[in-house]
Amino acid sequence: MTGANVTGRSRTVGVDLQASGDDVRNLVAAIEKDNPDITVRYLPGLIKIQKTGPLVIRRESVEELLGRPWETHEFQLAIVSYYGHVDEWDDDEIVIKWSH
Incomplete structure (x- = not known):
């Protein structure tokens, strides 16, 4: 059960x-x-993003909204913390999920 804990949730x-x-x-x-099913909370100085299951950050989507080229390593400039495992991080996307 990828992304599920021992209780199946x-x-x-x-x-x-x-x-x-x-x-x-x-x-x-x-x-x-x-990721239309995410929860976003805006706090003073912090934006918290949560999702059940994999969280995907796609370079193409970011570039479209920024109106400029964006490299996935730029994501590190904005991160304060994360939870889950970085399952994939390449030039096109970042995927954060639980491996077990």
């Missing part, structure tokens, strides 16, 4: 981002576009 993954600037707002909008 899916586990939540998430990422906390610095709430700073247009780039991060567009990044969050792109994440929302590709």
Whole structure:
């Protein structure tokens, strides 16, 4: 059962981002576009994103909203913390999920 705990329930993954600037707002909008079932909470200085199951960040979606090229390593500039495992991180997408 990928993404499920021993009781069979899916586990939540998430990422906390610095709430700073247009780039991060567009990044969050792109994440929302590709993961319509996420929960986003805006706190002072922090944006908390949570999802049951895999969380996917696609380069193409981010670039579309930023209006410029974006490399996935730029995601590190916004991350405060995350929970789950980074299952995939390449030039096209980042996937955070639980491996077990």
